[in-house]
Amino acid sequence: GESVGLHLPTLSVQEGDNSIINCAYSNSASDYFIWYKQESGKGPQFIIDIRSNMDKRQGQRVTVLLNKTVKHLSLQIAATQPGDSAVYFCADSGNTPLVFGKGTRLSVIA
Amino acid sequence: DAGVIQSPRHEVTEMGQEVTLRCKPISGHDYLFWYRQTMMRGLELLIYFNNNVPIDDSGMPEDRFSAKMPNASFSTLKIQPSEPRDSAVYFCASSPRAPNYGYTFGSGTRLTVV
Numbered sequence: 001g002e003s004v005g006l007h008l009p010t011l012s013v014q015e016g017d018n019s020i021i022n023c024a025y026s027n028s029a030s031d032y033f034i035w036y037k038q039e040s041g042k043g044p045q046f047i048i049d050i051r052s053n054m055d056k057r058q059g060q061r062v063t064v065l066l067n068k069t070v071k072h073l074s075l076q077i078a079a080t081q082p083g084d085s086a087v088y089f090c091a092d093s094g095n096t097p098l099v100f101g102k103g104t105r106l107s108v109i110a
Numbered sequence: 111d112a113g114v115i116q117s118p119r120h121e122v123t124e125m126g127q128e129v130t131l132r133c134k135p136i137s138g139h140d141y142l143f144w145y146r147q148t149m150m151r152g153l154e155l156l157i158y159f160n161n162n163v164p165i166d167d168s169g170m171p172e173d174r175f176s177a178k179m180p181n182a183s184f185s186t187l188k189i190q191p192s193e194p195r196d197s198a199v200y201f202c203a204s205s206p207r208a209p210n211y212g213y214t215f216g217s218g219t220r221l222t223v224v
Binding site: 032034041042043044045046089093094096097098099100101102103 | 114143145151152153155158166201203209210211212213214215216217218
């Protein structure tokens with residue numbers, strides 16, 4: 001099947017700065033995209049989602065941007081905190097089970 | 111709600127032994143998924159159920175792997191015989207109404223086969 005990929009495997013950010021995690025997808029039929037956060041020793045946790053009829057969605061300190069033209073989405077975390085240190089996954093779906101990328105590890109430098 | 115409950119949290123077994131992983135989904139969720147996570151391959155879907163019926167098991171790596179869902183509140187993933195390459199973290203997730211929406215993951219079972 002088609003896969004979801006990530007541009008960067010690791011990202012180090014200074015505490016208080018903004019973080020941007022990127023993701024490329026290949027399935028043109030995907031109409032639903034989700035970001036998950038996985039902390040060490042835990043299962044992935046839902047952060048935010050977006051449907052293909054939108055290009056931006058905001059949550060608390062997080063924003064997801066979707067560019068369907070180039071099949072790219074990004075997760076922006078404002079004022080990154082130590083608790084944001086984790087692996088972040090994007091996932092996409094066209095009404096089939098979610099396909100996950102390998103993840104980007106975000107390390108927050110205090 | 112206690113969330114998705116998996117047991118055991120850790121399992122260490124010898125090659126050739128049978129391993130059974132257990133999952134209790136969130137009550138009312140119609141979909142249940144088994145994923146495997148490794149550093150090399152990331153999160154891979156093994157199998158998923160809808161209303162206790164297996165829908166797609168194409169991700170199950172070999173005949174050594176089998177999964178059952180005898181009722182809406184319980185599922186097992188069995189590996190027999192186990193091999194060192196099966197070492198991974200196995201996650202169960204459940205979803206309320208669609209195969210792509212609102213996943214809640216359990217904490218996973220870390221399996222080590224020696």
